Amino acid sequence: MKPGVVIIGAGHAAGQAAASLRQLGYQEPITLIGDEDYAPYQRPPLSKDWLAGETDISAVLFKPEAFWDEHNVRVLTNHTVVALDCTAKRIVCDNGESFEFSYLILATGGRARRMNCAGESLPGVHILRGLGDAIRLSDALHAGRHLTVIGGGYVGLEVAATARKRGLEVSVLEAEARVLARVAGQEISDFFEHTHREHGVKILTNVLANAFIGDDKLTAVRLNDGTELQTDLALVGIGLIPNVELADKAGLVCDNGIVVDELCRTKDPHILAIGDVTRHPNAIYGRDLRLESVHNALEQGKTAAGTIVGREKPYNQVPWFWSDQYDLKLQIAGLSEGYDKTIVRGDPDAKAFAVFYFRDGALIACDAVNAPGEYMAARMMIAKGACPDLKSLVDTTMPMKDIMMQAR
Numbered sequence: 571m572k573p574g575v576v577i578i579g580a581g582h583a584a585g586q587a588a589a590s591l592r593q594l595g596y597q598e599p600i601t602l603i604g605d606e607d608y609a610p611y612q613r614p615p616l617s618k619d620w621l622a623g624e625t626d627i628s629a630v631l632f633k634p635e636a637f638w639d640e641h642n643v644r645v646l647t648n649h650t651v652v653a654l655d656c657t658a659k660r661i662v663c664d665n666g667e668s669f670e671f672s673y674l675i676l677a678t679g680g681r682a683r684r685m686n687c688a689g690e691s692l693p694g695v696h697i698l699r700g701l702g703d704a705i706r707l708s709d710a711l712h713a714g715r716h717l718t719v720i721g722g723g724y725v726g727l728e729v730a731a732t733a734r735k736r737g738l739e740v741s742v743l744e745a746e747a748r749v750l751a752r753v754a755g756q757e758i759s760d761f762f763e764h765t766h767r768e769h770g771v772k773i774l775t776n777v778l779a780n781a782f783i784g785d786d787k788l789t790a791v792r793l794n795d796g797t798e799l800q801t802d803l804a805l806v807g808i809g810l811i812p813n814v815e816l817a818d819k820a821g822l823v824c825d826n827g828i829v830v831d832e833l834c835r836t837k838d839p840h841i842l843a844i845g846d847v848t849r850h851p852n853a854i855y856g857r858d859l860r861l862e863s864v865h866n867a868l869e870q871g872k873t874a875a876g877t878i879v880g881r882e883k884p885y886n887q888v889p890w891f892w893s894d895q896y897d898l899k900l901q902i903a904g905l906s907e908g909y910d911k912t913i914v915r916g917d918p919d920a921k922a923f924a925v926f927y928f929r930d931g932a933l934i935a936c937d938a939v940n941a942p943g944e945y946m947a948a949r950m951m952i953a954k955g956a957c958p959d960l961k962s963l964v965d966t967t968m969p970m971k972d973i974m975m976q977a978r
Contacts, residue, residue, distance in 0.1 A: 580604025
């Protein structure tokens, strides 16, 4: 029997790749190796439903546990791969086990970026990347306690919203002049800052945390001006570092991610990479991207499976994301980086509006708050390279379907 496919990782991308291989008729062995205690699971609920205590582990699993046995996928948990020999087509785990492969899929994801400052190991200082992190944080979210969130990105704001729902006092510390500064325009930042303040969240911008204070547990966060903010808990939510070390040591090309082509192949055609860890080409934006999104993970998982079975379908799609905060659903189509003009459609005060981003006259992204029609239309227009009429966008009496049909 051939060695088959070995998948390193146990997130969305890995689970989708294994499921797609079987769906496409792949008959050889599939071994999925993860370094956590769990079979493949979904990360988005960790900062939302799971943290709110509204779901259990069965709801966050990528597939029911029986699925893997039924489809003859061997899932190994608590295994960390420490070596990759591309020539021998073999990987070695920390317990000494080794596995040969015909194809290897690297779905190694990333790890939470740490502050590397004094007191970061104190009990009460949390990160949120995996299910274990979410369990520990959820267990600590008791009503009446104070949580300080360091980082005003999507995950940080989602946790802030969930913590308020559970009755905690919450402060958000953001180093930039506004929350979501790296991913959204001023209109979206202002809207979410206002929303969180309405719900009692204290937001401090242009501040840097540089130490955690406490003897045997966290009692305060120290800012760079020397101010100490009293708190019971802290969440460090300042981004993700792609786990490229295994690939880099094996001689694969890495540049802020494992570099792959449109078929998810590394420079070694028998080694593919998918998900948060990849840096891949996107023809729509004309540049290489590294995306941290469920959509990217799922679609690259499908692409990699197709590549392996000889049903090649290049991955080239409009990136999309979402964020749930309070009663708001933010849906994001495209990438707003580098925009030079924005158009707002709808009324932020009514909590239903969309911000369209343009560069050199072309639509490149849309942030839609409780506005699914605007989101879907923008996603389709970006994919086609169509440019809607700006005056029509502002006119909310004109249906998005008509605007999309008339876009040049």
